Amino acid sequence: MSVENTAHTAILGAGITGLSVAHSLRTASQDNRQQSFHLIESGDQVGGALQSTRRDGYLAEHGPNSILIKDKRVARMLDDIGLGEAESHAALHESLVARKEAEKRYIVQDGQPHAMPASPLGMLRTPLFSFMGKLRFGLEPFIGKYKGREQGRGEESFADFVRRRLGPDMLASAAGPFVSGIYAGDPENLSVRHAFPRLWNLEHNYRSFIIGALVLQFGGGNNPHRLAPSRMLSFRSGMHAMPDAIANHLPDDSLKLQCQVNSIEPTLENDISGWALSWTDASGNQQTGHYRQLVIAVPHHRLCSLPLPASVITELAPLTELEAPPVTSLVLGFKREDITHPLDGFGMLIKQAENSPLLGVLFSSSMFDERAPEGHVTLTCMMGGSIHPEYAENDDQVVLDELDRLLGVTGAPTFRHRTAWSHAIPQYGLDYQNVLDALAACESKHPGLHLAGNYRGGISVGDCIVNGLELGNSLL
Template sequence: MKKICIIGSGITALARAWQLQQRGQDCVVLECSDHIGGAIQSHREGDYLAEEGPNSIQVNSHEVDAFLKSVPGLEQRIVEASAEAKKRFILRDGQAQAVPMGPLSAMTTPLWSLAGKLRVLKEPFIPAIDTETEESAANFVQRRLGEELYQYAINPLIGGIYAGDPEQLSLRYAFPKLYALEQNHGGMIRGALAKMRMARQNDAPKVNKRIISFKNGLAELPGLLAKALNGSVHTSVSIQSIRQNEHGWQVIWNGNSQHYDQVMLTTPAHTLGQLPISESIKADLRPLNNIDYPPVSVLSLAFKRASISHPLDGFGVLVPECEGRKILGALFPSSLFSGRAPEDEALLTVFVGGERQPELAVPHTKTLLTNVLPELESILGISSDPTFVHHKHWPRAIPQYKLGYGQQLAHMNAIEANYPGLKLAGNYRDGISLSYCIESAVKADTHDE
């Protein structure tokens, strides 16, 4: 039986520890701060509930579904998003336009011009790019769907997911499923049709795909995982040394020396070099410090519902770069989940900064409000001051899978090969979403033996 030490307590760490414990492995999770969950932090203040990091989980695979069901006490805490969650808005010419949900609405939507819609019809006839060529997400969409669909569909979407620059993000690594559609099926439309045919022919049980949170926010997930791990999670830990020896790995924490067969580092890539590890490993980890994490400010605001002219009947509104606004977008959490704001109020979560405008992601709440409130007044028709304000500033927020990211991934593989028993894991490696982090932790069983 292996003895495993996991450094960090984000969702990747806790999900992996839970998988190991269920298999009877001896596992310990060490967190240097006084709280668990990494970026998953929920702030409850009376009737208001603000998320400081991720706002929901997309249950879109058997692995994620099975994992959530395995956590004791979690299922009864789940809150599913309302049907309105399917509706999304994109800003065009200052107006929040609904994103089409089907072929008919795609033909009639004012979000795209007739020329832009007709340009999409060429997509099935555009050849796939050579596999040796790495392409940005922007170039891929411009090549296959045209400039207008890039500006008023994919550009704001990428701003909402990565807070990133589509011209710098690698399609192959930032959006591997899109890349696979072209490489495996010849294009996006062909790939979508092929997947629909495969789904109809597949007799395996279907996943109940849904968007979820929990009654007291996403922080319930790491909280219940830590409880299920039954004393294996330690916070406010002081780690003095992480050293490789002939027997495996020696970790000295809180003054005690412990031996482990495996050490998993799950802290952000830019903090790996701060760990008390040998100089040779530090030198090998140093290139990972070049992974960009742009700043993002997350501003949760509540308003009297009567003072908002927009119906807020959807997931949220995304803002294309070409609209020249000072926000990346806004989510409508109180429209999606119950218990987020008083009955006569609405809660919004606004994102500012990212690769697009890093200078606007400031730590000062008053400065942020000066920029954000006029935008919300213009976009959503808000005519009052907020009744609730909660601001979380992330100086380094979301890892960017930029062009050339394959070299970073190859470097991570080389580090693990050079130092047996050392593992690198986190949202900088297998995808940034909570679903990807959970899947990578679950699937690690298949290649760690």
């Protein structure tokens, strides 16, 4: 059987980016700005990297454990889908704000987790930085801007940026581990301008990021969308609650799961360009659709497997070649009494010099309630990444031995859940500008084509939502 569909927009991929595009089109339809759309997903559920498993009283996040809300548009979307923090929702909604203790973060040095200093006095006392390293840090406001791009020396890496502004100690003991935690990346190969644009802008706009951070902290800056203070959230049933809630608010029949896209072709009728798609639906029926706009929100490493015109695939070569290392997330449950460390924080990141088989460990049950049964705790261990991709294949015993060394974990795990991501996080490397240029050129050559996802405009869940909402708005 063949079924014909028409709508204004087709969105391929129902990860958080594609869902956010759909959400903004749905909101516009409610305002009577007619925007019909189909959201076409190959998997049997929405959410992409945002998947959660609840079992035996534990909650395992397969991908992100939390979302940092620092933009009013994200907070508004959560309100719209019934997951906001507004009191009227309190009985119904699932939203969980991270516990106060989650503000504490540990860095492992010489086999010991040390709390990151949270005050100037803490900075003076911490063993994480040498005496000279602390002095060097104090010079930051006096360091000039990077002039290398104007002088033809190209992009500055995150590592060079931190070494130049704060000194090598800060890179080894704080900034490097921080890059492992966010990008699972190599600080020497990430472009500071693209991977950490807010940090780069502080230097660019205020000459010093200590001065810039202080200006923003005390109400300066001109971003009307900024939500201050920002908050870290998750949900009772896990991060998957968010994509689920967005999907539940979409118009009937707009979401199409388990679809295999068979062809994607540009069309031109009466001088109006568009896109014709055909796919096999979950029941094995052949479907076709005609659209004015086509948003592709699948992961960048899956773009080549889409039946796109050959010219599009060629134009997108810089994107499809973007590195995205493997990362494995191993969630382990333990009896509380089997761990010596107080687990009083967000988690620990590990300095590269430690040669650890882990990138870091999140103290998941210390961050949010309902992550482990009474008397038990949940740890989420991340391994792999750009520097040691092979560690993504570490077996559980390697992880258990390391947890024993660093946290004093003795008993056997009472829960295990393992997720392997073959292409976890796209790395915004030193030649990333070529990727952005290729995306822009491809879109301008193919009217109605839009490319979105965590490979463009930020990898965090919050950035993906903002970019998706903005793209949706631009289609109106």
